Amino acid sequence: MSSRGPKPDMTKLHPATQLVHGGTQRSEFGETSEALFLTQGYAYPDMETAEARMKGDAPGYVYSRYSNPTVDMFQQRMALLEGAEAARATSSGMAAVTTALLAQLRAGDHVVAARAMFGACLYVVEDLLPRFGVPSTLVDGADLSQWRAAMRPETKLLFLETPTNPCLEVYDIAAIAEIAHRKGARLVIDNVFATPILQKPLELGADCVVYSATKHIDGHGRCLGGIILGGRELIENEIHNFYKQIGTCLSPFNAWVFLKSLDTLALRVRQQVQNAEKIAEYLSSHRHILKIRYPGRPDHPRAELVKRQMSGGGTLVSFEVRGGKQAAFAFANRLSIITIANNLGDAKSLITHPATTTHQRLTPEARAALGVTEGLVRLSVGLEDAGDLIADLDAALTVLDRQGLAAE
Numbered sequence: 001m002s003s004r005g006p007k008p009d010m011t012k013l014h015p016a017t018q019l020v021h022g023g024t025q026r027s028e029f030g031e032t033s034e035a036l037f038l039t040q041g042y043a044y045p046d047m048e049t050a051e052a053r054m055k056g057d058a059p060g061y062v063y064s065r066y067s068n069p070t071v072d073m074f075q076q077r078m079a080l081l082e083g084a085e086a087a088r089a090t091s092s093g094m095a096a097v098t099t100a101l102l103a104q105l106r107a108g109d110h111v112v113a114a115r116a117m118f119g120a121c122l123y124v125v126e127d128l129l130p131r132f133g134v135p136s137t138l139v140d141g142a143d144l145s146q147w148r149a150a151m152r153p154e155t156k157l158l159f160l161e162t163p164t165n166p167c168l169e170v171y172d173i174a175a176i177a178e179i180a181h182r183k184g185a186r187l188v189i190d191n192v193f194a195t196p197i198l199q200k201p202l203e204l205g206a207d208c209v210v211y212s213a214t215k216h217i218d219g220h221g222r223c224l225g226g227i228i229l230g231g232r233e234l235i236e237n238e239i240h241n242f243y244k245q246i247g248t249c250l251s252p253f254n255a256w257v258f259l260k261s262l263d264t265l266a267l268r269v270r271q272q273v274q275n276a277e278k279i280a281e282y283l284s285s286h287r288h289i290l291k292i293r294y295p296g297r298p299d300h301p302r303a304e305l306v307k308r309q310m311s312g313g314g315t316l317v318s319f320e321v322r323g324g325k326q327a328a329f330a331f332a333n334r335l336s337i338i339t340i341a342n343n344l345g346d347a348k349s350l351i352t353h354p355a356t357t358t359h360q361r362l363t364p365e366a367r368a369a370l371g372v373t374e375g376l377v378r379l380s381v382g383l384e385d386a387g388d389l390i391a392d393l394d395a396a397l398t399v400l401d402r403q404g405l406a407a408e
């Protein structure tokens, strides 16, 4: 007889515990660390079992495009954290977005989405869906009357990210979920910028949540991946068959890396938020900064909504350097700890200039409409010492004094 205590109900435990133990399946060897099942297929004890599993009449794995034990552990741990009934992990964040949308849509349906969106998501909604007979309407996500006005009888999905990239606008998930549900539509949230630690879209009324695991979930700049979370009916009946046939599955190796990262996700995000708060405070009164946007500050235009919807301001800070592109480049080029890169959510602090990178394909008018000005930079705050990061920013901003750029 084992003298160990009863198996805990993981759903009742706190995120820090779920992130370390959730979903763990030990093999016959009793390994402490989650095992990496780097296998394409599974051996059956006999032909009858192969037949039964293929038919879905017997439990067990069939092929890693459909499911895999290491990927399952990652899915279950994420579902616990998110408060979702089920999840499917994908090869990238874009595989999650595309799979989640296409699996729920068919020709004749209509989609409404917020205009301020990650570039590749905008491509899927604005260009790809209409090619397959699903027209889309883009709205200003902050304006509830625009969401209401865009609804049609055939509107099936509403889609948004909040906070948005790169201007960190914040949209009201509960209010937009209500607009969707009143017309029999569903709400899908891209929760990457908020992270599963700081915002729970399902509790706020959303039907489906997607992540790029490439960002905070990996958190160390290694693997691409994504995940789709929601109710059992949606995930197992609508998403799963589509997912397993089109092959947007996650590599077991990447799932194993993400499992190790989840151990520290809550710790990392909390520390990054603390660093971001200090950096935002430092930048807010700097003579070379025209404007700063951080959802955790009382001067954020939706500060009251942030308080209601998020449990922290996030790990990103956007700010506008006085003097346009020339000043933004001169400043960023002088940084020595903060790295120039387009990624985010990394342990390393990363800075990017959206107008010339992530948003360069947009017309100047479209950039202006989104608030992507020539002086705007987006800083993803990492795990370095906040004082060292502020000193790095300070030294780089001081360069602008000598260049006389601030006068422009």
Ligand SMILES: *Cc1c(COP(=O)(O)O)cnc(C)c1O
Residues within 6 Å of the ligand: 092, 093, 094, 095, 097, 118, 120, 121, 161, 165, 190, 192, 193, 211, 212, 213, 214, 215, 224, 225, 226
């Ligand atoms: C990065 C990102 C994606 C896409 O994720 P990939 O892993 O790069 O495919 C989608 N949405 C948001 C908000 C992102 O930041």
